[in-house]
Amino acid sequence: MSGSPTVLVVGAAGRFAGLVVPALVGRGARVRGLARSEEQGKQARLNGAAEIAIGDLRDRASLDAALRDVERAFYLAPVYREDEARMGLSFIDAAKAAGLRRMVFSSAIHPVIGVLQNHIQKVPVEEALIESGMEFTILNPAVFYQNITAAWLGVVATGVFAEPFSAAKRISRVDYRDVAEVAAIALTEDRLLNGTFELCADGGMDRTEVAAVMGEVLGRRIEAAAPDFGTWVSRTKLPYDDHQKAELAAMYAFYDRHGLVGNALTLRAILGRAPRSIRQFFADLAEGTKTTAG
Numbered sequence: 001m002s003g004s005p006t007v008l009v010v011g012a013a014g015r016f017a018g019l020v021v022p023a024l025v026g027r028g029a030r031v032r033g034l035a036r037s038e039e040q041g042k043q044a045r046l047n048g049a050a051e052i053a054i055g056d057l058r059d060r061a062s063l064d065a066a067l068r069d070v071e072r073a074f075y076l077a078p079v080y081r082e083d084e085a086r087m088g089l090s091f092i093d094a095a096k097a098a099g100l101r102r103m104v105f106s107s108a109i110h111p112v113i114g115v116l117q118n119h120i121q122k123v124p125v126e127e128a129l130i131e132s133g134m135e136f137t138i139l140n141p142a143v144f145y146q147n148i149t150a151a152w153l154g155v156v157a158t159g160v161f162a163e164p165f166s167a168a169k170r171i172s173r174v175d176y177r178d179v180a181e182v183a184a185i186a187l188t189e190d191r192l193l194n195g196t197f198e199l200c201a202d203g204g205m206d207r208t209e210v211a212a213v214m215g216e217v218l219g220r221r222i223e224a225a226a227p228d229f230g231t232w233v234s235r236t237k238l239p240y241d242d243h244q245k246a247e248l249a250a251m252y253a254f255y256d257r258h259g260l261v262g263n264a265l266t267l268r269a270i271l272g273r274a275p276r277s278i279r280q281f282f283a284d285l286a287e288g289t290k291t292t293a294g
C-alpha cells in the first residue's frame with residue numbers, strides 16, 4: 001500500500017474486529033480505530049491503533065467525522081442488533097459521502113438464511129456495498145473458534161463441552177485470526193478486490209468430534225452435551241440483552257435442524273497455507289496463548 005493510507009477499523013476495541021488492527025499494522029497500514037468511548041479507545045490503542053475516532057454506528061455525524069481523510073475501512077456489524085442492517089447502510093452512505101475508496105465487510109457465512117436475523121440483515125449491506133462504486137471485499141466467515149474461548153475453563157473443570165443443539169450436527173468453523181489476516185490482505189493488496197469469499201477452516205465437525213479433539217489436547221475424555229437453550233443460557237454468563245438472546249436461540253434452533261457447513265477451499269487459497277485447525281486453537285487455549293483481542 002503506497003504511503004500507508006489510514007484505515008478506519010470499526011470495532012477496533014472488540015474481541016474479533018480488534019484482531020484486524022494488529023494484522024493491518026503488521027502489513028504497514030496506519031489504523032484509526034472507531035470506538036464508542038474513551039475507555040474503548042484505550043483498548044483500541046492497545047490493539048495497535050495509531051489514532052481513535054470516538055463515534056457510534058447510530059450517530060451519522062460521528063461517522064462523517066470518523067471517515068474524514070481515510071481512504072479505506074474495515075466494517076463488522078455489532079452482533080444480534082435489531083437495526084444491524086440500518087447501521088451498515090448508514091456506514092456505507094457515510095463512506096460514499098466521505099469519498100472512501102475501499103471497504104472490507106466482515107459479513108457471515110450463508111447470509112441468505114432468511115430465518116436468521118444475524119444472517120439475513122447482512123444481505124442489504126452486501127448489496128449496498130456492491131452498488132456503492134467503492135472497491136470492495138466481502139468476507140463470509142463460518143462460526144468462529146473463538147466462541148469456545150469463554151467455555152474453555154468450564155470444559156477443563158467439568159470434562160463436558162456443551163452447546164444447545166444436537167451433538168450430531170456438523171458446523172464449519174474458522175479462527176478469526178485467519179479472517180483478520182484475510183481482511184488485512186484485502187485492505188493492503190489488490191488481489192481480493194471486488195470479491196466475495198466464504199471463509200471456513202477444514203473440518204466441519206460435529207460436537208462429538210470436536211469434544212474428541214479437545215480430549216486429545218487435554219489428555220482426558222471430554223463429553224459432548226446438548227442441554228436445552230434455557231438450561232444452557234442460565235449457566236452461561238452472556239453479556240446479551242433479551243433481544244440478543246432471542247436471536248441466539250433462533251440460531252441454535254437452526255443449527256439443531258440443519259447444522260451449518262461451508263467450504264474450506266477459498267480460505268486456504270487466499271492464505272497460501274492451511275487454515276488454523278481447531279486442534280491448534282485448543283492447544284493455544286491450553287497453553288494460555290491469546291486468541292482474541294482485548
Ligand SMILES: NC(=O)c1ccc[n+]([C@@H]2O[C@H](COP(=O)([O-])OP(=O)(O)OC[C@H]3O[C@@H](n4cnc5c(N)ncnc54)[C@H](OP(=O)(O)O)[C@@H]3O)[C@@H](O)[C@H]2O)c1
Nearest residue numbers: 011013014015016017036056057077078079108142143144
Ligand atoms: N461469532 C461468530 O461465530 C460469528 C460468525 C460469523 C459472523 N459473525 C458476525 O461477526 C460480527 C461479530 O460481532 P461482535 O459484536 O461479536 O464482534 P466484536 O469484535 O466484539 O465487535 C463489536 C465491536 O463493535 C462495537 N460496537 C457495538 N455497538 C456499536 C455501535 N453502535 N457503534 C460503534 N461500535 C459499536 C463494540 O464496542 P462496545 O464494547 O462499545 O459495544 C465492539 O468493539 C457480527 O456481525 C456477527 O453476526 C459472528
